[in-house]
Amino acid sequence: MNKIETTLEKVSSDIGSFYKYDQHHFIVMNANDLGDKIEVQWFFHDYADAKNITMFWLQCADTDRIPSINGSVASAWVAESEIADLLGLDIENAIAGFVLEHDSPIAPLRKKKK
Amino acid sequence: MKQQFEIPVGAQHISLLEPLHFKLTTENETIVDADANLYYVHRGIENACVTKFKYRQVPLVVGRVCGLCSVSHGTAAAQVIEKLTKVEIPLRAKYLRMLVIELDRIHSHLLCLAHVAENSGFEALFMQTMRDREYSMELLESVCGNRVQYDYSIVGGVNRDLRPDVAADIKTKLALLKPRVQALHEVFETNWSLSLKNKGVGAISKELAMKLNAVGPLARAAGVPIDVRNETEDLLPWKELGFEMILDTAGDVYARNMVRIKELYVAFRIIDNILNGLPEGDIANISKALPEGEAIVRVEAPRGELMHYARGNKTNVLERLKIKAPTFSNVGAMVEIFKGNQYASAPAIIASYDPCLSCTAR
Numbered sequence A: 001m002n003k004i005e006t007t008l009e010k011v012s013s014d015i016g017s018f019y020k021y022d023q024h025h026f027i028v029m030n031a032n033d034l035g036d037k038i039e040v041q042w043f044f045h046d047y048a049d050a051k052n053i054t055m056f057w058l059q060c061a062d063t064d065r066i067p068s069i070n071g072s073v074a075s076a077w078v079a080e081s082e083i084a085d086l087l088g089l090d091i092e093n094a095i096a097g098f099v100l101e102h103d104s105p106i107a108p109l110r111k112k113k114k
Numbered sequence B: 001m002k003q004q005f006e007i008p009v010g011a012q013h014i015s016l017l018e019p020l021h022f023k024l025t026t027e028n029e030t031i032v033d034a035d036a037n038l039y040y041v042h043r044g045i046e047n048a049c050v051t052k053f054k055y056r057q058v059p060l061v062v063g064r065v066c067g068l069c070s071v072s073h074g075t076a077a078a079q080v081i082e083k084l085t086k087v088e089i090p091l092r093a094k095y096l097r098m099l100v101i102e103l104d105r106i107h108s109h110l111l112c113l114a115h116v117a118e119n120s121g122f123e124a125l126f127m128q129t130m131r132d133r134e135y136s137m138e139l140l141e142s143v144c145g146n147r148v149q150y151d152y153s154i155v156g157g158v159n160r161d162l163r164p165d166v167a168a169d170i171k172t173k174l175a176l177l178k179p180r181v182q183a184l185h186e187v188f189e190t191n192w193s194l195s196l197k198n199k200g201v202g203a204i205s206k207e208l209a210m211k212l213n214a215v216g217p218l219a220r221a222a223g224v225p226i227d228v229r230n231e232t233e234d235l236l237p238w239k240e241l242g243f244e245m246i247l248d249t250a251g252d253v254y255a256r257n258m259v260r261i262k263e264l265y266v267a268f269r270i271i272d273n274i275l276n277g278l279p280e281g282d283i284a285n286i287s288k289a290l291p292e293g294e295a296i297v298r299v300e301a302p303r304g305e306l307m308h309y310a311r312g313n314k315t316n317v318l319e320r321l322k323i324k325a326p327t328f329s330n331v332g333a334m335v336e337i338f339k340g341n342q343y344a345s346a347p348a349i350i351a352s353y354d355p356c357l358s359c360t361a362r
Helices: A011-018 A076-087 B045-049 B054-066 B069-085 B091-119 B121-144 B162-191 B190-200 B208-209 B216-220 B255-277 B326-337 B343-353 B357-361
Strands: A001-007 A024-033 A038-046 A054-060 B002-008 B021-027 B030-037 B291-300 B303-313 B319-326
Touching: A001 B255, A001 B291, A001 B319, A011 A038, A011 A054, A011 B054, A024 B303, A024 B319, A024 B326, A076 B045, A076 B190, A076 B326, B002 B343, B021 B343, B030 B326, B030 B343, B045 B054, B045 B319, B054 B069, B069 B091, B091 B121, B091 B162, B091 B343, B121 B162, B162 B190, B162 B255, B190 B255, B190 B291, B190 B343, B208 B216, B208 B326, B216 B255, B216 B326, B255 B343, B303 B326, B326 B343, B326 B357
Parallel strands: A001 A054
Antiparallel strands: A024 A038, A038 A054, B002 B021, B021 B030, B291 B303, B303 B319
16 A cells, blocks of 8 residues: 655645546545544545555644545545544534434544543 | 426335435426435444454454445455454455355345336336345355354454355255346346336446446446456455456446346356365464554445455554445435436436445444
């Protein structure tokens, strides 16, 4: 797996310049609660060489606003909205309540419950 | 602008098997916009896997994500943990995993085809397809002990060997099923009234399917070459056993039917090759190693690419488990495909997506 580190400031442009819809398949977005910070990951594979997986990743504070990549990857909003709900993250344009109902636990995948 | 109507389909609806809600905006009979809500059954399984269960129990727990592709989830979880614990499983276990995955694909594809027939108004074909599907259900029960929740893949291999009498039973029942599938193929391919409901309906172009990152038969019917079995030789030797990617170009309900039917033939071939070349040896390699680091694994479930991501910290409990189900990838495409179609076609289109909400919301 090819891991590419990025930052909150650069992630949209990094993925925007990497992703070509007819060459890359967006697998999913993921986030991990590391305790004092959050690690965010975006997974892609090449259509031509499907074993070749690329992961963009960054670490940020849980209060940081994470940019959306939906401008480059048209279906990313689904994964972004789910991660925003399950980890209680502030992701640009994420649909609040997409996965969890109003009476569900808040950010259930966070180690320290909100 | 003509007068528009918003028509809710679901979460409880005669043409839906699972709890999903589509909001279709129509002008006269034409759907001009669509929206979807797919999360009525979030059960917190990922959270349970990292708080309540030891890593060896995880493949059995994630089998509960979905009744239809239980073995895909269990196998993906077992494989990702085997990567974290650096365990190499015996070749016989790999073959047995593939056997159950392909039997599962047969029953799942036949279920989808049956529901497309039913939602297209062809009740008799629905009954016939469900009757033929019963062979695969009986075989899954013979091999795994259960018709639905197989609990077959474990960390290090599989939990049941294939007895000679069960192997013979598989050969006998598949010999009965193959001509029945050929008969179904002919009806789905040539029946005039069914083609009125399926040809040119619910179509998506290859370009749009790629832009929306669609997976599984939905993508392959539009010509997108994406099948995880084509690329995971290191984990399971699909190509060695006769895997062939099935593609179509039309991208409509009819093409999705054809892709699923042709994938049944590929499944038959793979199963025949497994039974004829099943290696001798152990069925599991049990190790006491603890999971460390991070890894991802992808398995081609009946509905498409299933991904499991796991992270371990050298304890008995995983630090993180992330499941990406095939239907989750197809949400964007599912919404777009409705546009421009007749409202009366919506049930057949939905069935042709073969959506699994249990997997998506998990």
